[in-house]
Amino acid sequence: MIDILCVENDFIASYVLEKQIERLGYRLIGKVATGEAAIEQAMELKPDLVLMDINLDGKMDGLEAAQCLTTDFNIPVVFITARQDAELRRKAMLIEPVAYLNKPVQLKALRNAVETIYPNVRMKRILLVEDDYIISMLLEKQIRRMGYEIAGKAESGEKAIDLTREEKPDLVLMDIELKGDIDGIETVRRIREFSIVPVIYLTGNANEKTRMEAEETNPDGFLVKPVDMDVLKQQIREIVEKNTVT
CATH class of the missing domain: 3.40.50.2300 (Response regulator)
Known part of the structure; x- marks a missing residue:
């Protein structure tokens, strides 16, 4: 930074x-x-x-x-x-x-x-996967204020997979309920086939079944909406600063 x-x-x-x-x-x-x-x-x-x-x-x-x-x-x-x-x-x-x-x-x-x-300083890049426009804008603003770059934004799992493959972000913020044919959990399962990028789930659905399915994908965080921004910022900093995806 x-x-x-x-x-x-x-x-x-x-x-x-x-x-x-x-x-x-x-x-x-x-x-x-x-x-x-x-x-x-x-x-x-x-x-x-x-x-x-x-x-x-x-x-x-x-x-x-x-x-x-x-x-x-x-x-x-x-x-x-x-x-x-x-x-x-x-x-x-x-x-x-x-x-x-x-x-x-x-x-x-x-x-x-x-x-x-400072030629060797590369901003850490975060992929934002969220289908709610307002929430997406608020998260983007917070991420930029923290000094990170938005690697891309997706509203569907299919787009998130493509962006992860193309942009190689340092972290993915993943909503679970998305547009398209696959949800956030299935999206992460498919991402795990080619990348170990850290993932933080953000969801309004906090039932036990959803949480257990999410845990099977080995996420780095699971936060329930409305998200406590202080907690999210702390998790992002802890994860991003110790991980660099190549």
Whole structure:
């Protein structure tokens, strides 16, 4: 997990960066609007990377703050700015940032900048198998907030099998009652023929027969809806961080 501190004094730009960081699967650990606060937060939170606007509130601009972070604390910095100024860029590059990005920052450019210094970091990927649209959206939002990537979404067992084979997720969240001809338990039985990917069942049907049938597929979790999100997040972290499917 890559921890990022965002230093941006424009509310809208800060919000956009926050959403981009979340979408890329990184973790936003702080947002500040001044160079002074950036240094203070960096000392306390020890981010892996700082996104630094150049025009900031306070007495210290982004160049001065970045110089301090890179020289005194060895924290990588990516500059972000709306100014089209060759002299400003020249001064910024003397600080040896990871990248110098112009606003509006493109998602691909931000990803490339991060991967410049963290090339071997791969986001853990979760396959979401759920036929209820609202529940699926809520789960997807939680998964992304945790810093994981959605490997795919399926409403049927048949689609889930195909996606597991193609995408090789690190974890499958599996509803039991699905659209199509096979339920979640039968889906996992068929997945087990070619993959040992961890599975957490999510179901509104908690009767003993269903639970026993599910246990025969050796799942890593069995949660009853409405799902306690804190419990789900804990299980996901425990499973995903110790397993990598190849």
